[in-house]
Amino acid sequence: DAGVIQSPRHEVTEMGQEVTLRCKPISGHNSLFWYRQTMMRGLELLIYFNNNVPIDDSGMPEDRFSAKMPNASFSTLKIQPSEPRDSAVYFCASSSPHRDRYSGNTIYFGEGSWLTVV
């Protein structure tokens, strides 16, 4: 089975440019998460969708960040304009509506998008 698919895997962009990160969750999963990971702050939740609806966006740093989930199989995270401090690994993750004794509401991560803003 295909896991969570993210693109691009790596992006280097200049300050002020728009960055769009893409994610395809695991088929059948109804929750989707965007996380950001840095050495300084660890793994931070940016936004969380359930059934394509944003549930919690309290982690979105500021108005420069926006996320959409137009359908169950696609989400984007956009940064406009980008700044050097946005440099990080951005992970998309998804989870199933079904719970079992051994994995609960485990979330499964994509390979990440490594963003460098210069």
Place this chain on the structure above:
Amino acid sequence: GQNIDQPTEMTATEGAIVQINCTYQTSGFNGLFWYQQHAGEAPTFLSYNVLDGLEEKGRFSSFLSRSKGYSYLLLKELQMKDSASYLCAVSENRGSTLGRLYFGRGTQLTVWP
């Protein structure tokens, strides 16, 4: 938010046993997870505890005490490939946060030959 605390770094030798502790504070506890993350890779699921006690999966075991807000991950017969960061995460079932995981900063384990 949650207070999830775990040691920053640990070292051990091949073949040994290591225990990584995690303490947490949360309302509406809905499960505790351990993830492994190798450098440059995504976190991968290792274990899940929702009831008190020990869950064993091969060389890895995870323990939970809900009353104490405490968990540990036990790694036996350590191998070099176990060198990685181990992330403790707590799930909440309170209102709009249902389903989200709160992650600790991770414990970087280095296994020496």
